[in-house]
Amino acid sequence: MAYISKRNLRKEKEKQIAADNRRELIAAGFKRRDLLKMGLLTSAGMLIPKKGLSARPLNTRGAFDDDEPNSPPTTPFQELMPRLPVLQPVPSLNPAPTADPQPLLGEARTERHQAFQLFPPQRFYEMTQQEGTVLMAPAGELPPQTIWGFNGTTPGPLIVERYGVLGRPQDGSVLLRLRNNLPSTNGGFGLPSVTTHLHNGHTPLESDGFPCFFMERGQFYDHHYPNVYAGVLSTHQAQGGDIREAMHTLWYHDHRIDHTAENTYKGLAGAYILFNERDTGNENTGFRLPSFGDGQNPLTSFDIYMVFNDKVFDDRTGLLKFDLFNTDGILGDKFLVNGKINPVLHVSPRRYRFRWLNTGPSRFYQMFILGPNNTTKSFWQISNDGNLLERPVQVTSSRFSVAERVDVIVDFTNDAGKTFYLENRLEQHDGRGPTGDVLGAGQGDKILKIVVDGPQVADNSVNPANIPAGVYFYGFPDTNEAPRITRTFRFERGNGEWQVNGQLVGGCDRPPRFQIKRNSVEKWIFQNNSGGWQHPIHMHFEEFQTLSINGNAPAATGLITKGRKDVFRLEHNMEAVVYFRFRDFIGRIPLHCHNVVHEDHAMMVLGEINDVGDNRTNP
């Protein structure tokens, strides 16, 4: 009983009763007329909002029971949280990769690698997008789930790479070959046509996973990831790029135009880490952040990637369920970490680096660490979207919407024997976004149980509490250069469709709606005039810095909005000004909402970086 809050217990109980009652009514052969007579059905065909029939009767989608989250009950905190397996390079690829696409050999790519000679790949990776079978709950509680994953796993394998060094920026360059071996049958949802975005690498755009650059079954696609800092071919050529533009926590995921939500929900997402000579992965060197080790051994690996998502399971079949006709956003009632529902992590009494990623589809999190007796444990936030802040900032929670990442340091040194929970306290009832209310300690959803019962191990990582005042990490690039253009993007809803500046996504073959001049600075204004909807706005390829939010400077403490980011959490009635430098590479690029359901329903603008640029201020 100690494992589950009263609120959760009540919810689970109501769900179970409601599911069984509905089943019973159907089994008993009641017809619509009978239900109407009994006062259990409205004239519109909806079950009366009555406790015991629909677990969430007063939902915003009109009290219709079928597609509200009503997963079968599962027992939380039984299974170990998996550590993501690290993908190993392969000695060679067959056929050998080339700068030009190889359509005759089955490659889907249509554009030449623009930086293949400049940064020749030093290592090769290969993954296959294919069906897999996994258990997401303790054995026997849910049936084995058929997923689509990279190498048949979800989340996909962790890619761990390293930037090049001064004088040899090409040392970080890799080539990832992806093969589409998905089945033609989908088990109810999913489109076996894919494109994979590395979120948010400084990647030549033909390798970036543009939504229209998809590959069909049987094809492959070579992604060239030079893993270079922005500025490498422009402002910071001599330095091999601007190290202040380093990114450390990335992820890759399907980006198929119009079908990203179902494909990522079905499993097509994985994690990606970049180290360098400062953020080394070794706690004895550089910034001395907790060691990555081999990523597996609990005695040497203290840098742990956690992929969060929420899902729904069919109450009759126990299988993963996707709401096919939802255009507003999808919430799950089961919370997964690294592919398991409510797992357990055992840690030693020392400092850890956790990398938190929310893959959606539509939920926002505000994560707290719940301690004994409903206490809240503070921790150190060190990054925003994988980009290190100026120094660790002590916080009691971090908020992240879909696709945002937060790296934190949690100090369990004095916690031997204690139990904690990662708890999401941000209230959210539907895909529109959170209400804005933050629940009390112990009132939220417990996502992960953390037990400090591991052996004592040495801790040579930096103690953020002892870092002297001032910049500890890289510091931020300046934002003083005058922008070539200021553009406004208004994110809104009209006739149930998602629009940017009143326009729909258009089509893959349409001319770009905005053209950015290579090696220029732009200022963008993001607007949300709605009090009902929130949108995680994502720009590919470059990180931005926020200049202002509703006229105020971004926050450096609390819910930190300062720093380089690639997702702007556009909350209710918000206007933000952000600053971009677009450097080095050219090609087609999307700006879109990362509530993947909104994204699939046209909340995207397709643009291009080229050597001309345009002057459209409201693309």
Place this chain on the structure above:
Amino acid sequence: MTDLKRRGLVATLAAAPFAAPLLAGAQALESKPKFEQISSRERIRQRYFPNLVLTAHDGRKLKFYDDLVKDKIVIFNMFYAQCQGICSPITRNLVKLQQILGDRVGKDIFMYSFTLKPKEDNVKALKHYAEMHKVKPGWLFLTGSVEDMETIRRKLGYVDPDPQVDKDVSNHIGVLKYGNEPLERWGGCPGRSAPDWIAETLSWVDWPKNQKAKVNGGGK
């Protein structure tokens, strides 16, 4: 009702981790498997396509699943005959879409426009609307009882989460939903998208033999 109460008790126990053996015992007593073996296609039918009897603009009575959806590629939208707003551009788009899709409409591709005002839109009104737009076979305008049309609207997700917005029929949802029923591939796109782009998105759920070998980048 005693049965319902007993289930409530079992569910309460099931939610507590220590009660797993009790739950297993209770299930054994009921002698039914914990989960049902139902195909995903059948679950989609159960969830979204109630087999309600609708009336088409040509006067035919047709069952929603059996006659209209099963084994077909389908395109859905919502409209009403006197709509002054988004219906007009969408209907114009769909007329062009029907031209692009040619004689496949009525063979394996079917277009269905469901009225939001079944009281006004009787067969005569729908027939007039279809003739006015020179609609060809394979595209049906459908009406039915107020209750049934509301059920279909909700099942297909044409509901705004804001009840006030949802009430305003004149400003209704303009999304097309489309899918290939046997292949279980479903999607949606704005009804105001360009007709050639709508046709392109439809090709993604087409039968494998008809799918374009390469549509990378739109291909036009």
